[in-house]
Amino acid sequence: MSVAITEAITTLVEAEQRFQLTRTENETFFWEWSTDLPSLESKKxxxxxxxxxxxxxxxxxxxxxxxxxxxxxxxxGDDSVFVKLEASPGGQYNVSRGFAALTSNHELYEILQILKRLSQVIQ
Incomplete structure (x- = not known):
């Protein structure tokens, strides 16, 4: 499928409608990086x-x-969020929890671990 971007999409509703996307509530949607990573909670x-x-x-x-x-x-710069879009008709997407790299080294480490895992998944 080829997508030409001719007009600015400025709202989430516009993006969901134009690309026939739905947000999933599936807890295992981010399986690519959820295993073997420490579970840390952000204060923000x-x-x-x-x-x-x-x-x-x-x-x-x-x-x-x-x-x-x-x-x-x-x-x-302060907060980071990962987004995943599934490869399926009427694709599903979701966003990760927010990571605040400036609040602790653990948050920054977790972001780097996710990036490392994603680099392995997309190869």
Whole structure:
């Protein structure tokens, strides 16, 4: 499937409608990096990255190999969130919990571990 981006998609609803996406609530959706990683909780409750999600989904939909799951990392410098888009018709997507790399070395380590695991998965 080829996707041409001609107009800016500015809301999550627009992205979901245009690309026929649904957000999944499946707890095992992020299996690529959820095993063998420490479970750490972040003290920050608010994630201010939601405004970037529609554009991130648009970029993921335009990826050259739509037969594979696609991944993205959204960050604003303080917080980081991973996004996964499944390779299926009417694709499902989800976002990870927020990681706050500046709050502790453990958070930064976990982000790096996820990136390392993703590099192995997408090869």
């Amino acid at each position: 409750a608010a994630i201010s990255l939601w405004s970037a999600l529609p554009q991130t989904l648009t970029y993921l939909m335009a990826a050259p190999d739509p037969e594979k799951a696609r991944f993205a990392l959204m960050t604003n």
